[in-house]
Amino acid sequence: MNYEAFECLTDRHNLLNYLDGLDFVSSLELDEESGWLRDLYESKLKKFEVSESGKVLEKLEKLSERGLKDDIDICTAIAEVHYYKNDFQSSFNISNKWMTIDPFLQGNMLIIHISSMVELGKKNELFYLAHKLTENFPTAPFSHYAVGCYYLLIGKLELARTNFRRCTSADDKFSFGWIGFGHSLAREQQDKSSDNDQAISAYRSASRIMPDSHIPQLCIGIELMRMGNLELAYQNIIKAQEFCPGDPLSYNEQGVILYRSKRYSDASTCFQKVISLCGEEMSEMWETTMFNLGNCHRKMKQYEEAIKTYNACLAVSPTRSSTHSMLGLTYQLMDKFDQAIEQYHIALSADQGDPFAVMMLNRCLESMVFSQ
DSSP states (O other), X not given: OOHHHHHIIIIISOOSOHHHHHHHHHHOOOOGGXXXXXXXXXXXXXXXXXXXHHHHHHHHHHHIIIIITTOHHHHHHHHHHHHHTTOHHHHHHHHHHHHXXXXXXXXXXXXXXXXXXXXXXXXXXXXXXXXXXXXXXXTOHXXXXXXXXXXXXXXXXXXXXXXXXXXXXXXXXXXXHHHHHHHHHHHHHHHHTOOOSHHHHHHHHHHHHSTTOHHHHHHHXXXXXXXXXXXXXXXXXXXXXXXXXXXXXXXXXXXXXXHHTTOHHHHHHHHHHHHHHHGGGOOGGGHHHHHHHHHHHHHTTOHHHHHHHHHHHHHHOTTOHHHHHHHHHHHHHTTOHHHHHHHHHHHHHHOTTOHHHHHHHHHHHHHHHHHO
């Protein structure tokens, strides 16, 4: 099997899910000279496995040392691993290098380049790229996709929807376009605080194109959760986990649903699973997960564990007022009023308009008076 055929199976049409893909790769009969292809195929399948990213990158770097340093397929695989472990700067550095060499490069490297710019908030660079693509490839789906991503980034949701719609009209099998279309609709409904199944419909279109990908199922679950349909949201999140058991985001969303359902012990297990999957790759993006874990400990009256977890959050994001407020609340529940007051003051120094910190500080001061 050549690389282009494998890419069609896993990326273009997503006809193989993660586990089936691994079984398929292990069954390939490759001679010693072509054995390196197995490592490349496995790396593409494991790009969502944050806990495996270090090992995957090590394998890909070894492939680079075999004289494949400038092979675009190897470099694309490396960029994808960096992107899906939320190291967007590294993925952008790789894609930008290739886009500088070939400004009209297409395929997955272009998609990673666009996606990295969105995550990094590179509005000017994305505007320039979208302009050049539409100038040279006015009818290509990836050109409309780039324009849609630009408008999504700057918050012009109607224009984003228009261009994502053009993208999917140009190629109704362009799954990224359907995901982008869904994101633009979901963002609009979030701004309006209303329920609408248009975003879910777009994600379902993406799911039909890539039936064994976990991403559309995850998006559907997140949108259903926003709409308050926790039971159906939970079912979609679990289905996403079955497709890709190594993606920490699905466990994070499962934990949020369980927390909102007041199943704090089960939610805590999910949040701990996220942290174990990320391991050394734990980044600021997952600080909210640790914050939610701290809330679970507090709800279960495991105050010492809650304090430990909140402090771990502050080590990653020291100026977040809500973490200081929750730490203050935990101390207050333990009748440690001095420590609580200190945390509320820190919270208010970071955000003077924090209503929760103001309210709880006043209650804490009242409790100190009555306790004396």
